[in-house]
Amino acid sequence: MKISEEIKALNLPDTLTFADGRPVTAENWEKRRREIIRIFEDNEYGHSPKGPFTVSGKVVSDRDNDYANKVLTEHCLVTSHDETEGVDFSWPVVLHTPKKALADGKCPLIVFINFRDQTPDSYMPVEEITDSGVAVAMIYYNDISKDEHDNWSTGVAALYDRAKYDWSKIGMWAWSMQRTLDYCMSLGRYDESRIGSLGHSRLGKTSLWNGANDTRFKYVFVNDSGCSGDAVTRHKTGETVEIISRVFPHWFNGVYRSYSDREDEMPFDQHMLVAAVAPRYVYGGTAVEDTWADPYSQYMSYYLANSVYAMLGMKTAEFPDRRPEINEVFAGPSCGYHMRAGAHFLSRYDWQRYIAVLTR
Ligand code: GTR
DSSP states (O other): OOHHHHHHHHOOOOTTBOTTSOBOOTTTHHHHHHHHHHHHIIIIIOOOOOOOEEEEEEEEEEEEEHHHHTEEEEEEEEEEEETTTTEEEEEEEEEEEEHHHHHHSOEEEEEEEESSSOSSBTTBOHHHHHHTTOEEEEEEGGGTSOSSOOTTOSGGGGGSOTTTOOOOHHHHHHHHHHHHHHHHHHTTOEEEEEEEEEEETHHHHHHHHHHHHOTTOOEEEEESOOTTTTSOOTTOSSOOHHHHHHHOGGGSOSSGGGGTTOGGGOSOOHHHHHHTTTTSEEEEEEETTOTTTOHHHHHHHHHHHHHHHHHTTOOOOOOOSSOOOTTEEEEOSSEEEEEESSSSOOOHHHHHHHHHHHTO
């Protein structure tokens, strides 16, 4: 069956039609993009504080001869001051910057949110990343607010009034990626045209929400994010809105759970969030054995995002009108997707594909 036919049968809300029925054009796309973000704020991830923020940082320890004298490693403590609410919050960031790239001029940077605070890490092959001329800024997600249904009592969650900000943990983690970028850009070393966002799984959902919101992220890499990330929710295999919002209620706002077992009635689906990155680059990494996430429902989102890039007059990816196969990589000029062999993981293979796009 053609993927376009599978998609048609799902009767999805149309990215290229405003909520009031007006058609979307290249001229009003930015307006539609903002409308999509609002839909996801209201229905899924909640409303995050909008600042303005003053962000500063200090280097707690550093080594300028890391990885055979090729890498500058800095362990930093970054502080965000919210000027509207008068709230201060600090968290650690580890920065690895390739020294050669620094000497040659500004280098690309990936802001990476991780499951662990160690470096290197099985999800972050530092030497390989920096050898490719890319810097990486790593945040440990539990430093921002614990991945627990803790009644919003830990980390940054505890500092903001819930009556005003119904933000979810995914919203908080995404916010920390933006504030980390504030700090990194203040250093004057990173190339603003090649800033990437990356996370895996629940943090892949976070990377997508971050990248849709903050247009400074020119490359949004979304690894194995699945349900409530980049997978079309309607009729996907594996995890559903009912399961995810029951098991992980803290990842979402209070409204999302009301869509349990009524995905077909949602005025949105996740393909709209993937498309909301356009005209910037969005890339989904998936794995064939990751049926819980559902690589085919993930493919649908990128396949559909192509119509937005086309409408904007941009070059699109060559996504075939069928299900993807193992090890197929479609790294198009404006959007990408791959389905690697194996299971749920953030592998070297995934990093290599993302870096290839960021540095080409
Ligand atoms: C699973 C969850 C997925 C995915 C994964 C992860 O338990 O059902 O949505 O996010 O965790 O983050 O590792």
